[in-house]
Amino acid sequence: MVFDMEFALKSLPKIIAGIPMSLLISVFAILAGLVIGFLVTLCRMYKVPVLNRLAIIYVSFIRGTPLLVQIYVIYYALPMVADWAGMKLGLPISSADLPPLAFALTAFTIYSGAYLSETIRAALSAVDPGQMEAGYSVGLTTWQTFRRIVIPQAFVVALPSIGNNFLGLIKGTSLAFTVMVIEVMSNAKIAAADGYRYMESYVDAAIVYWLLCIVFERLFAWLEKRSGRYRSKSA
Amino acid sequence: MGITFNPEYIVKVFPKLLEALPLTLLIVILSLAFGLLLALLLAAAKLGSSRILRILATWYISFIRGTPPLVQLFLVFYGLPQVLKGIGIDINSWDKVVFAIITFSLNGAAFLSEIMRSAYQAVDRGQQEAAFSVGMTPFQAFRRVMLPQAFAIALPNLGNSAISLLKETSLAFTIGVVDVMGRAQVISIRSNGVNQLELFIAVALLYWALCFIIEKAVALLERAFKKGHKGVAG
Numbered sequence: 001m002v003f004d005m006e007f008a009l010k011s012l013p014k015i016i017a018g019i020p021m022s023l024l025i026s027v028f029a030i031l032a033g034l035v036i037g038f039l040v041t042l043c044r045m046y047k048v049p050v051l052n053r054l055a056i057i058y059v060s061f062i063r064g065t066p067l068l069v070q071i072y073v074i075y076y077a078l079p080m081v082a083d084w085a086g087m088k089l090g091l092p093i094s095s096a097d098l099p100p101l102a103f104a105l106t107a108f109t110i111y112s113g114a115y116l117s118e119t120i121r122a123a124l125s126a127v128d129p130g131q132m133e134a135g136y137s138v139g140l141t142t143w144q145t146f147r148r149i150v151i152p153q154a155f156v157v158a159l160p161s162i163g164n165n166f167l168g169l170i171k172g173t174s175l176a177f178t179v180m181v182i183e184v185m186s187n188a189k190i191a192a193a194d195g196y197r198y199m200e201s202y203v204d205a206a207i208v209y210w211l212l213c214i215v216f217e218r219l220f221a222w223l224e225k226r227s228g229r230y231r232s233k234s235a
Numbered sequence: 236m237g238i239t240f241n242p243e244y245i246v247k248v249f250p251k252l253l254e255a256l257p258l259t260l261l262i263v264i265l266s267l268a269f270g271l272l273l274a275l276l277l278a279a280a281k282l283g284s285s286r287i288l289r290i291l292a293t294w295y296i297s298f299i300r301g302t303p304p305l306v307q308l309f310l311v312f313y314g315l316p317q318v319l320k321g322i323g324i325d326i327n328s329w330d331k332v333v334f335a336i337i338t339f340s341l342n343g344a345a346f347l348s349e350i351m352r353s354a355y356q357a358v359d360r361g362q363q364e365a366a367f368s369v370g371m372t373p374f375q376a377f378r379r380v381m382l383p384q385a386f387a388i389a390l391p392n393l394g395n396s397a398i399s400l401l402k403e404t405s406l407a408f409t410i411g412v413v414d415v416m417g418r419a420q421v422i423s424i425r426s427n428g429v430n431q432l433e434l435f436i437a438v439a440l441l442y443w444a445l446c447f448i449i450e451k452a453v454a455l456l457e458r459a460f461k462k463g464h465k466g467v468a469g
Contacts, residue, residue: 206306
């Protein structure tokens, strides 16, 4: 058997059609993950009783287990949570209403939240504590100082790492087929099974992921250069 | 689906999962070993003087880092027999585990080579010159002076790579390998939808424990290697 170029080209559009779903999951997970990561970091920075310990266990658990296993855990845990909320709390939800996307979004958000919390912690500790004091000294509240002084600086430090996390998520979405979400990898599997042409479909998928990663790598490099502009001015 | 949760099942299923642990560890250890060898060649290619080798290594690393390990696994599993058949070699009878080990070696090598390269470059050039000045050959200088120091620098990153590799091997069940995750899938199918959450929590706890052990082992090694190493200032 040789490589069937015609099949590879013919199934490429089908596989490309999965890109929006892969990006939707990645973008949602990175944004929601940033919020979770920030909250986790706050719990750890201010040593909030109980929550601090929980945060440590959460981050260690997510970093110490395969994403695939986490997806399975969510796949079986989420319906239980939904039924429990429906029966005990009287909320209008049940496990039957959960769309496949709900599992994927939950799993990938919990996953990225843990990794991003480490990124955020490192970035916040890279900002000089004097910046906080400077904010107070001109009469800003803690939250204002965070929002206007600390976060913009920490963001620049965190950007490369956020970029890596995003690329990791794009590649991670290839696992979403396990919860029946149709993205790039699922489409490649379908195309492969339809035409009995496995290698051709997966070469297509590899090229799609590779190009996506290169595009976003460039985008983050550009963002980094842009957001770091103030540095060269002050130096 | 009910809302009952049986923590006892997690304890009950654990021994069954442990039976598959040797295979998971075998895949990790062999992939790490082959990965390190291939990584050495890649790092040498990237640091070497041949332009073609440098470009090839760069492309290889970019491809591995830019595509999901799952896609790489399928490419090796479905693609390699097809390619080798074209030149007259039949590998359809090979065990599925072999394909998993090939994939994770190829995958690990790209990440490991970058770690090796940056560690080697982090060792002060003066060390090499010092080794030459006492009459060592380039190979002696590499083995006795550069390598031990580069290894100490690379160690934390090597530990992280070993952990990633361990987690990635959970993908091997998709081609039918019965490692820890594969075993869980078999149990899952046979259990008619009962205790599924408990089963996968048990799987997660097992991987978590393994990662914890690797982390501690690397920390111990790190301490051993830092012994006797003091910077100029202290």
